[in-house]
Amino acid sequence: MNQFILKRPLCSNFTQISNEFLHDNNVSILARGIGVFLLSKPNNWVINQENICQELEIGRDKLKKIFTELIDHGYMYKCRYITFAKKNEQSVFFYISDSKEHLYNEVISRDVKNKISTTQMSISPITKSPLLKNSNTENSHSNIINFNKDYLSFKNKENTKKENNNIIDPLLLDFLSIHLDEITKNNVLKITPKITLEKFKTLFEKCKIEYNLGFSKNFNSTLILALKGEWRFQDDLKIDKKLKKDRRILMSKVEYFKDLYLETKEPQESILNKFIENCKSTYSQDLIDEYSELLKNEIA
Missing domain, CATH: 1.10.10.10 (Winged helix-like DNA-binding domain superfamily/Winged helix DNA-binding domain)
Known part of the structure; x- marks a missing residue:
């Protein structure tokens, strides 16, 4: 068998x-x-x-x-x-x-389109104004019409401004609908309504790594904190630690070359060149420039 x-x-x-x-x-x-x-x-x-x-x-x-x-x-x-x-x-x-494709075509895409259509704002113009039955009817009628025109003009501008501020990338909406629950999706749109899909995907993947590696207990909470700028990623923490270490070492080098200058009385330019030569293979140019300026002030 x-x-x-x-x-x-x-x-x-x-x-x-x-x-x-x-x-x-x-x-x-x-x-x-x-x-x-x-x-x-x-x-x-x-x-x-x-x-x-x-x-x-x-x-x-x-x-x-x-x-x-x-x-x-x-x-x-x-x-x-x-x-x-x-x-x-x-x-x-x-x-x-x-x-996934069938679910998206049959449900998600339709739901997203329905939500977009229901959020479109519209104004019903006031076509008639009630007439006041008194001796000043004509003037009152005129005042009401003018008020209506001014009010509509104001509302049109206000709603246009709101619509421009609330334009959300449909591709971002699709991505959020597929990967997040409704509450988290709404929070994302509330915190960063103008974020691009590319930027959100980058942040989304970084949060995923944090969660998969066990640095985060709740993916959705981590994502919201990251959007608010309140989450410190492990990669960022490593960079910060390295930067602090580099600054500490460069400060000690400044002290060393300052003492060398006082001992040897070499020209300032020579001391600065030696400092730069000693640092250039290890540290970034920005840091070298910063601490070169510091050394220059110390030996001036």
């Missing part, structure tokens, strides 16, 4: 799942298992976290992490429909697919 994987043809009660998802080693085996469980449900089955926790006997925090992992890798999408949700009804919905 030369078959180790035993398969049988099925006509009912089975699920088709793409190997793209099943063999994606970037996703943990547990997340893939939950994904398979969800993909086995009917298309109109509403993904409810509490029900899943009860059915699979899994903790809410653990399931939340699994969902976040699936969202981060593009197999799941989370969105809110607060406008249409009644009190005590579910307003957060999850979509899952075994294909």
Whole structure:
């Protein structure tokens, strides 16, 4: 018998799942298992976290992490429909697919377009003004019309300014929708609405490295702090430590060449040249220039 994987043809009660998802080693085996469980449900089955926790006997925090992992890798999408949700009804919905491309085309891109269209601002112009029934009706009518014109002019300028300030790169919106949950995405847009996709991707990858190396306990929190300029990356800390060390050594060299000048009475230019020659193979030109100037003042 030369078959180790035993398969049988099925006509009912089975699920088709793409190997793209099943063999994606970037996703943990547990997340893939939950994904398979969800993909086995009917298309109109509403993904409810509490029900899943009860059915699979899994903790809410653990399931939340699994969902976040699936969202981060593009197999799941989370969105809110607060406008249409009644009190005590579910307003957060999850979509899952075994294909990132299919999920993006069928759900994410449409949701992003809908959000963009609903944020477009419009003004309904005032076409009529109520007439006041008194002896000054004509003047009052004229004043109201003038007020309406001034008000509309002001509102048009105000809204135009707001629209210009709130222009967000659609590609950035797509990227955020694929990789972040709704709350984190909104926080990103609130903190840095004008950030370019390229700059955000660079910061996103740096935060990913911090998280994967264990320097960060929560990826989303790290990303928000980094956008605020409140997160110190390990690479930056290493650079800072090296810079402090270089400055300390250069300061000691300044003291050494100052003493050399006082001992030998060599010309200042000669001492400066020796200092530069001694430093040029090890330190940056900016630092050399800075401490050369310091030495020059010391021996002047």
